[in-house]
Amino acid sequence: MTFFSHIIAIIRKDLLAELRTIEISSAVIFFALIVLVIFNFAFELQVGSQEIQTLGPGVLWVAFAFSSMIGLGRSISAEKDKGSLEGLLLTPVDRGAIYLGKVASNFIFTSIMEAITLVAFVILFNPTSLSLAVIPYIILGTLGLSAIGVLLAAVAAGTLIREVMLPVLLFPVSIPLFSAGVNLTRNAFESRPFSDDAGSFGLLVAFDVIFLVVAFLLFEYVVEE
Amino acid sequence: MSNKSNRLTDLLGLATSTLIVIGLYMSFLYAPTEVNMGLVYRIFFFHLAAVAAGFLGIVVVAIAGIAYLRTSARAWDRIAEASAEIGVTFCFAALVAGSIWARPIWGVWWTWDPRLTSFLILLFIYIAYLLLRASARDDARVARFSAVFGIIGAVDVPLVIASARVWRGISPVLFQENAQGFTFGLTPEMVQTLAVSISAFVLLYFYLLIQRVRLEEIRDEIVAIRRQIATR
Amino acid sequence: MNETLIAVENLDKIFGARYALRGVSLRVHPGEIVALVGPNGAGKTTLLRILATLSRPSAGALSIGRIPLPQHAASARAAIGFVGHQTFLYDNLTARENLEFFATMYHLPDVAARVRDAAQRVGIENRLNDLARTLSRGLQQRVTLARMLLHSPAVLLLDEPYTGLDQPSANRLDEIFRVAQREGRAVLFSTHDLERGLAVCDRALILQNGRIAHDLPRGDWKTLAGFMEIYARVLN
Numbered sequence: 139m140t141f142f143s144h145i146i147a148i149i150r151k152d153l154l155a156e157l158r159t160i161e162i163s164s165a166v167i168f169f170a171l172i173v174l175v176i177f178n179f180a181f182e183l184q185v186g187s188q189e190i191q192t193l194g195p196g197v198l199w200v201a202f203a204f205s206s207m208i209g210l211g212r213s214i215s216a217e218k219d220k221g222s223l224e225g226l227l228l229t230p231v232d233r234g235a236i237y238l239g240k241v242a243s244n245f246i247f248t249s250i251m252e253a254i255t256l257v258a259f260v261i262l263f264n265p266t267s268l269s270l271a272v273i274p275y276i277i278l279g280t281l282g283l284s285a286i287g288v289l290l291a292a293v294a295a296g297t298l299i300r301e302v303m304l305p306v307l308l309f310p311v312s313i314p315l316f317s318a319g320v321n322l323t324r325n326a327f328e329s330r331p332f333s334d335d336a337g338s339f340g341l342l343v344a345f346d347v348i349f350l351v352v353a354f355l356l357f358e359y360v361v362e363e
Numbered sequence: 364m365s366n367k368s369n370r371l372t373d374l375l376g377l378a379t380s381t382l383i384v385i386g387l388y389m390s391f392l393y394a395p396t397e398v399n400m401g402l403v404y405r406i407f408f409f410h411l412a413a414v415a416a417g418f419l420g421i422v423v424v425a426i427a428g429i430a431y432l433r434t435s436a437r438a439w440d441r442i443a444e445a446s447a448e449i450g451v452t453f454c455f456a457a458l459v460a461g462s463i464w465a466r467p468i469w470g471v472w473w474t475w476d477p478r479l480t481s482f483l484i485l486l487f488i489y490i491a492y493l494l495l496r497a498s499a500r501d502d503a504r505v506a507r508f509s510a511v512f513g514i515i516g517a518v519d520v521p522l523v524i525a526s527a528r529v530w531r532g533i534s535p536v537l538f539q540e541n542a543q544g545f546t547f548g549l550t551p552e553m554v555q556t557l558a559v560s561i562s563a564f565v566l567l568y569f570y571l572l573i574q575r576v577r578l579e580e581i582r583d584e585i586v587a588i589r590r591q592i593a594t595r
Numbered sequence: 596m597n598e599t600l601i602a603v604e605n606l607d608k609i610f611g612a613r614y615a616l617r618g619v620s621l622r623v624h625p626g627e628i629v630a631l632v633g634p635n636g637a638g639k640t641t642l643l644r645i646l647a648t649l650s651r652p653s654a655g656a657l658s659i660g661r662i663p664l665p666q667h668a669a670s671a672r673a674a675i676g677f678v679g680h681q682t683f684l685y686d687n688l689t690a691r692e693n694l695e696f697f698a699t700m701y702h703l704p705d706v707a708a709r710v711r712d713a714a715q716r717v718g719i720e721n722r723l724n725d726l727a728r729t730l731s732r733g734l735q736q737r738v739t740l741a742r743m744l745l746h747s748p749a750v751l752l753l754d755e756p757y758t759g760l761d762q763p764s765a766n767r768l769d770e771i772f773r774v775a776q777r778e779g780r781a782v783l784f785s786t787h788d789l790e791r792g793l794a795v796c797d798r799a800l801i802l803q804n805g806r807i808a809h810d811l812p813r814g815d816w817k818t819l820a821g822f823m824e825i826y827a828r829v830l831n
Contacts, residue, residue: 140702143699144699144700147699151685151688151692151696154688155685155686155687155688156687158687158726159687216685219686220682220683220684220685220686220727221680221681221683222683222684222685224649224683225683225697225742226697227648227649228647228649228672228677228683229697229701230672230700230701230702231700231702286515289515290512293508293512296500296504296508297495297498297499297500297508298499298500299498303495306491306494306495307491307495307512310488311515311519313523313526314519314522314523317526317527317530321529337525337529338529341522341525341526344522344525345522348518348522349515352518356432356511356514356515359432359507359510360507360511363503363504363650363651435651586611586612589612590609590612590613593614
């Protein structure tokens with residue numbers, strides 16, 4: 139039970155700190171909105187047009203990718219700035235609990251950012267056939283991204299070029315997640331039957347499960363010297 | 364380095380070069396020309412052999428990574444580093460060969476065919492791995508971080524392959540085109556040639572691995588000597 | 596009570612082509628306050644970080660309260676209090692939230708009481724509701740000291756603890772050391788402030804180029820000038 143109380147304490151601590159720096163979250167959301175606007179120019183995305191159906195899912199996931207990357211970088215640099223991660227490592231707390239706590243708080247935050255981005259997307263582009271079915275896909279995608287992202291952000295933070303290193307490590311590895319996420323979102327846009335999505339859905343679930351387990355096991359080797 | 368293991372390495376080198384020569388002979392003269400694609404299909408022997416060595420590389424990186432995390436023995440890190448450098452080379456060679464093959468067959472240098480796409484992503488994972496090695500602060504950290512990322516990368520490979528398939532499953536045009544490219548009938552001679560060229564590249568991989576590890580061992584010895592001198 | 600709290604035998608730490616520590620051996624017993632002095636880059640921080648389980652030795656044996664490191668680091672951690680160069684505080688949490696968070700991580704019963712006690716001992720009880728980032732460096736250092744005291748560790752390790760402390764706070768730190776001494780804990784701290792460091796310690800270790808050049812019990816030097824003489828001889 140201590141394990142869970144530690145996880146809860148880490149989530150609570152992260153959310154508390156994050157709520158006090160609303161300016162950062164606002165910047166992340168602002169950034170996601172700008173991405174939507176840029177794509178509007180790049181692809182001539184008109185409100186309610188056919189292009190939204192085909193390009194929209196990709197646009198959405200690119201915005202998610204960028205904002206989650208900023209969120210991940212922050213979630214680890216908050217631990218690194220004053221060396222508090224070392225403070226945490228000095229305690230007998232299980233390293234797995236630190237990992238799960240960081241994944242959970244990151245997941246919560248990214249989800250909030252994405253929810254706002256999604257609402258903005260709907261308002262700005264008015265996709266005609268967007269169904270609520272995308273929500274579980276986005277949640278699964280965010281979970282996988284947090285699972286692998288917390289580990290890789292911790293790796294990147296230990297290098298000399300942490301800001302550059304995180305996307306270099308994160309994006310190649312998470313291509314399966316993005317391709318499955320975009321695929322599922324597109325199918326949801328086009329209201330296709332679920333059987334069309336089974337492969338992508340299975341892939342997304344597999345990605346989440348595999349990397350939660352693998353990263354949970356490896357996290358200790360990244361943070362400990 | 365003992366004399367005996369030197370001798371074994373030389374033997375391996377000899378076996379490798381022999382197999383490469385045989386493989387070349389078989390690829391160009393022994394295997395019959397393929398009916399649909401003509402002569403150009405022969406680069407396929409080189410391409411597939413490089414693919415095999417490229418995959419072998421990331422698997423060894425991951426195994427050595429696991430072993431390093433369990434033992435903290437520098438030797439495993441040397442193997443991981445060597446395997447990544449050699450693996451990325453084979454990976455790149457495979458992509459170039461694939462590209463040369465694609466040009467006359469598909470009329471383009473590159474298509475987003477699932478196999479090529481997966482392999483390109485594998486190349487990215489290798490490059491990310493090597494960039495990580497180049498940018499970590501100190502040796503122990505380089506070893507730990509790259510072990511972790513090597514394991515992640517290898518675990519990711521099957522997912523990448525699966526995703527490329529699922530993804531392309533929805534664009535049937537490309538899929539057919541690529542199926543046409545791959546479903547040529549393999550004659551027994553072709554299968555034998557393929558087996559020989561793959562074995563040749565796998566042996567070459569191991570030969571290069573041993574040499575590269577040895578180079579790194581020598582470098583470590585020099586560092587140790589410098590350390591002794593500095594603290595005297 | 597007469598066991599050794601810190602035992603280090605032939606410790607090496609290698610950074611690439613350099614020994615950060617070479618053949619370091621030392622023992623610290625309950626009730627001892629030991630100062631670690633030496634020029635920059637002598638290995639003081641490295642030694643303290645290894646003892647605090649934040650870094651691994653390249654060779655050698657060490658134990659904290661008979662628990663061997665780094666093999667059983669997890670169980671040794673409850674017995675170690677460490678203050679490093681950085682404050683380890685979360686900027687956007689208050690001092691109280693910081694302390695409560697770490698108390699939870701040490702899995703202490705009655706978190707609120709522990710935080711109150713520790714805060715009182717460093718004299719920050721009326722600044723507990725301030726955000727850590729709004730506190731001055733000196734006050735942050737005091738919160739950090741409180742964090743070290745939360746779980747009443749048997750071994751206190753401090754890296755340049757006087758940094759940023761004003762006169763009264765530094766006196767308070769001396770007092771914390773003396774209380775720890777009475778309670779049979781072991782204190783090992785590094786400092787560049789020889790005058791203050793030597794006044795409070797029972798023993799001084801001079802570290803030079805990763806080796807312990809001198810291990811001087813209090814009786815070996817009479818005055819600060821006397822110590823400086825020995826120190827200058829080591830450095831040359």
